[in-house]
Amino acid sequence: xxxxxxxxxxxxxxxxxxxxxxxxxxxxxxxxxxxxxxxxxxxxxxxxxxxxxxxxxxxxxxxxxxxxxxxxxxxxxxxxxxxxxxxxxxxxxxxxxxxxxxxxxxxxxxxxxxxxxxxxxxxxxxxxxxxxxxxxxxxxxxxxxxxxxxxxxxxxxxxxxxxxxxxxxxxxxxxxxxxxxxxxxxxxxxxxxxxxxxxxxxxxxxxxxxxxxxxxxxxxxxxxxxxxxxxxxxxxxxxxxxxxxxxxxxxxxxxxxxxxx
Amino acid sequence: xxxxxxxxxxxxxxxxxxxxxxxxxxxxxxxxxxxxxxxxxxxxxxxxxxxxxxxxxxxxxxxxxxxxxxxxxxxxxxxxxxxxxxxxxxxxxxxxxxxxxxxxxxxxxxxxxxxxxxxxxxxxxxxxxxxxxxxxxxxxxxxxxxxxxxxxxxxxxxxxxxxxxxxxxxxxxxxxxxxxxxxxxxxxxxxxxxxxxxxxxxxxxxxxxxxxxxxxxxxxxxxxxxxxxxxxxxxxxxxxxxxxxxxxxxxxxxxxxxxxxxxxxxxxxxxxxxxxxxxxxxxxxxxxxxxxxxxxxxxxxxxxxxxxxxxxxxxxxxxxxxxxxxxxxxxxxxxxxxxxxxxxxxxx
Ligand SMILES: Nc1ncnc2c1ncn2[C@@H]1O[C@H](COP(=O)(O)OP(=O)(O)OP(=O)(O)O)[C@@H](O)[C@H]1O
Ligand SMILES: [Mg+2]
Numbered sequence: 145x146x147x148x149x150x151x152x153x154x155x156x157x158x159x160x161x162x163x164x165x166x167x168x169x170x171x172x173x174x175x176x177x178x179x180x181x182x183x184x185x186x187x188x189x190x191x192x193x194x195x196x197x198x199x200x201x202x203x204x205x206x207x208x209x210x211x212x213x214x215x216x217x218x219x220x221x222x223x224x225x226x227x228x229x230x231x232x233x234x235x236x237x238x239x240x241x242x243x244x245x246x247x248x249x250x251x252x253x254x255x256x257x258x259x260x261x262x263x264x265x266x267x268x269x270x271x272x273x274x275x276x277x278x279x280x281x282x283x284x285x286x287x288x289x290x291x292x293x294x295x296x297x298x299x300x301x302x303x304x305x306x307x308x309x310x311x312x313x314x315x316x317x318x319x320x321x322x323x324x325x326x327x328x329x330x331x332x333x334x335x336x337x338x339x340x341x342x343x344x345x346x347x348x349x350x351x352x353x354x355x356x357x358x359x360x361x362x363x364x365x366x367x368x369x370x371x372x373x374x375x376x377x378x379x380x381x382x383x384x385x386x387x388x389x390x391x392x393x394x395x396x397x398x399x400x401x402x403x404x405x
Numbered sequence: 406x407x408x409x410x411x412x413x414x415x416x417x418x419x420x421x422x423x424x425x426x427x428x429x430x431x432x433x434x435x436x437x438x439x440x441x442x443x444x445x446x447x448x449x450x451x452x453x454x455x456x457x458x459x460x461x462x463x464x465x466x467x468x469x470x471x472x473x474x475x476x477x478x479x480x481x482x483x484x485x486x487x488x489x490x491x492x493x494x495x496x497x498x499x500x501x502x503x504x505x506x507x508x509x510x511x512x513x514x515x516x517x518x519x520x521x522x523x524x525x526x527x528x529x530x531x532x533x534x535x536x537x538x539x540x541x542x543x544x545x546x547x548x549x550x551x552x553x554x555x556x557x558x559x560x561x562x563x564x565x566x567x568x569x570x571x572x573x574x575x576x577x578x579x580x581x582x583x584x585x586x587x588x589x590x591x592x593x594x595x596x597x598x599x600x601x602x603x604x605x606x607x608x609x610x611x612x613x614x615x616x617x618x619x620x621x622x623x624x625x626x627x628x629x630x631x632x633x634x635x636x637x638x639x640x641x642x643x644x645x646x647x648x649x650x651x652x653x654x655x656x657x658x659x660x661x662x663x664x665x666x667x668x669x670x671x672x673x674x675x676x677x678x679x680x681x682x683x684x685x686x687x688x689x690x691x692x693x694x695x696x697x698x699x700x701x702x703x704x705x706x707x708x709x710x711x712x713x714x715x716x717x718x719x720x721x722x723x724x725x726x727x728x729x730x731x732x733x734x735x736x737x738x739x740x741x742x743x744x745x746x747x748x749x750x751x752x753x
Pocket of ligand 1: 201
């Protein structure tokens with residue numbers, strides 16, 4: 145298991161992968177993010193928990209540039225990426241999945257992942273067809289094996305089931321040597337078996353690849369993360385190790401209280 | 406067990422098949438043979454008025470199909486792009502109106518004309534890619550209208566309302582390219598080249614990326630693609646096709662004027678593309694043949710005043726029965742043809 149590393153990686157004065165300072169996002173009158181500070185080390189696996197509308201997805205959108213933040217600073221591996229367009233952040237090794245699958249219905253599964261591999265290469269405008277031994281195609285097939293979609297590689301994305309689409313979302317995020325991945329509720333709507341597969345995929349990621357995972361299911365979240373951030377009303381209100389969070393009275397009152405009515 | 410259970414709208418081919426790509430080699434070879442042998446049986450009138458004209462309009466509709474079918478961008482400015490090439494040929498080459506006509510040789514005017522057309526297309530694309538759906542149609546219609554009006558009012562460059570006439574097609578190795586058979590083969594060659602290039606390019610990294618951008622632009626950006634650049638490049642490439650068509654068009658007509666690039670011409674291209682179908686690059690050529698046949702012969706059948714009505718009705722009927730144009734009708738027909746023997750459940 146990867147459980148041997150986390151403690152050492154956490155305690156070390158490791159390099160910072162992601163550094164947020166006073167990140168704010170306003171939608172008209174609504175303050176979706178209120179001065180969020182967050183620091184995630186290289187290779188760290190972090191869970192973000194919080195009730196509906198807490199601002200978790202908005203935080204991801206601010207980091208990736210899908211919807212840039214209103215104010216604040218975001219650094220990625222030391223570089224200020226606050227003003228960079230989304231695609232430029234991706235080329236630097238950032239990846240994400242979406243809470244609501246964002247896929248290409250008219251493409252095959254394999255071509256989708258192939259594009260994900262090519263998107264971060266210089267050949268993204270190539271007018272040549274990929275050869276069968278193309279490095280991007282080979283990587284795409286490897287990734288499809290990892291997420292268990294290789295049998296469906298020639299299917300159109302539009303015919304996939306919900307669970308398969310969620311796996312394809314993951315596949316897109318794994319393509320092209322990511323350095324840091326943002327997973328937005330990857331387990332939502334999955335069967336118990338699919339959840340187990342997901343946990344296995346996350347735990348099998350190379351040690352230098354860190355991630356933030358948004359997850360409503362406390363059990364899943366605590367199994368795949370070494371540090372937990374709790375959000376509420378656009379703010380971070382508690383951070384700690386899974387054990388600390390689980391034992392925290394306030395968290396139990398708010399989080400579990402909500403969950404079990 | 407019923408085979409007719411989760412089948413979506415009639416006629417969609419089975420999703421398990423390879424994504425829309427290359428139809429059979431046999432069909433292509435048959436079509437190529439028929440087109441190559443056409444001059445053996447057809448008169449010069451048919452070769453030029455039906456054959457060459459369909460191929461030129463088909464090329465223009467193909468440039469629209471690339472943008473609309475693969476990129477989801479419906480452009481009404483493809484005739485404008487062709488016009489850039491056509492006017493360039495008229496101005497830099499020869500014409501009989503004694504305005505400009507620098508007399509450059511064709512091997513210089515043609516590359517320059519196509520470069521201008523492609524760059525102009527990229528500019529139009531750059532202006533319009535910020536918009537989507539109906540707004541792309543509106544902004545490109547506005548550009549097409551503005552360009553036509555500008556050409557009409559500008560005498561220094563475009564020679565105003567009159568435009569240019571007496572623009573000759575070149576003579577190559579003693580062969581006049583505008584002679585019926587030569588011109589037909591010229592248009593066929595260019596059309597075949599563009600058609601094959603589009604078929605091939607549709608499955609290139611760029612082509613897949615264009616289709617992916619059409620399906621989900623936000624996700625494309627989250628994969629590292631600059632979607633604006635991607636779409637502008639598509640406009641540039643489609644502009645090369647439209648530019649080639651523009652050169653052939655001005656050689657075909659021997660003249661070019663604001664009417665050539667007017668709104669009616671712009672809409673004609675859209676009608677051709679939609680009648681034919683936007684899902685496969687053969688569609689625009691099918692549509693062009695149908696529209697050119699109606700335009701040429703309807704005058705004899707229903708009278709000159711009503712041939713546009715006939716085109717309108719044909720358009721309506723085809724689109725009503727199949728949003729995918731003639732291509733859609735064809736695949737629906739094929740679908741039924743294939744379906745029947747595959748229904749074990751129904752027979753019992
Ligand atoms: N594009 C937008 N325009 C306007 N308001 C938005 C937009 N996106 C999010 N919001 C609002 O911002 C707040 C935070 O939303 P966000 O999606 O970040 O919540 P979340 O924590 O991801 O919730 P969930 O668990 O339901 O996914 C919500 O009140 C939401 O309505
Ligand atoms: Mg969310």
